[in-house]
Amino acid sequence: MSFISVFDVMGPNMIGPSSSHTAGAARIAFLAQKMITPPLKKVEFILYGSFARTYKGHGTDRALxxxxxxxxxxxxRIRNSFDIAREQGIDFSFTPNEAETDVHPNTVDIHMxxxxxxxxxxRGESLGGGKVRIVEINHVKVDFTGEYSxxxxxxxxxxxxxxxxxxxLSERNINIAFMRLFRESKGTTAYTIVESDGHLPEDIVESIHRNTNIHDVMVVQM
Structure with missing residues (x-):
């Protein structure tokens, strides 16, 4: 039996109106932007399910x-995110996709x-109460929540x-909470995701990158 706290029911501190459609959306995009070197020039949001149908009325677009x-x-600042993005020179667009239905009802693809x-x-899913899950990176299926660094x-x-x-990681005394490998197919591109309940040293990127089989290393610090 999973445990649900009163904070899950009430939802997080947020700019409303909906923990799923605003707080969850903002959380997905917040995690996504940590996976690419800033600054961003262009971003396209493709929305599915209820995100596609209600993204304007629920403020999902501003939150993303x-x-x-x-x-x-x-x-x-979420309330004025359109104006702020234009001031920063970010080209953005929102594309509802109601044709694809075999997805979680609160799903968004973010192309950066x-x-x-x-x-x-x-690709991220908003699960309710402000909780989210990242389920794809560059079309490779993954699974992590962003609750840990x-x-x-x-x-x-x-x-x-x-x-x-x-x-x-062991040489830097980094405590591993979860470690999983995802791949397109055997011998091709793979994604290893390591979640830690401690602070991750920024220079760990340089250490891991020394292996010639490593293509890229990203740190999502929480």
Whole structure:
């Protein structure tokens, strides 16, 4: 039996009106922007299910845009996120997709392009009460909630790489809460996600990146 606290029922501190459609949306975008080098130049939000139907009335659009600029769920600037994004020179768009129905009802794809031309697509689901789950990175299925600090390592699916990542973390006394590997198929691109209940040192990126089979390393600090 899962435990639900009174805080889950009431929801987080947030700019309303809905924990699922605003706080959850802001949280997904907040996590997404931590996975790409700033500053962002362009972002497209593709909305599914109830997100697609009600994103204007529930403020999902403002929340997503605020989150992508790094605003927390209770940041008053979310109300003016459209104007702030334009001031920052971010090109943004919202595209409802009601044709695809085999998804969680509160789902969004976030396609980001930074000023260096790097592109990344993140899919997130808003689960209610402000809780979220990231379920895809660049169309590879993953699963993490953002409740812990995380290291996301994109690498070649080659023997010894996961052991190398673990050794790097052990040398820095990083406590591993969860560690999972996701991949497109055997021998192709893989994503190792390590969640820790402690602070992650920023220089861990450089340490892990020394392996030639590592393509990219991202730290999502909570």
């Amino acid at each position: 845009l605020g989150g992508i600029m790094g605003f927390s769920t209770d940041d008053m 392009v930074n000023e260096q031309g790097q592109e990344m697509t993140v 995380a290291i996301i390592v994109i690498h070649q699916d080659t023997p010894g790489v996961v052991a190398y990542i673990t050794r790097c």
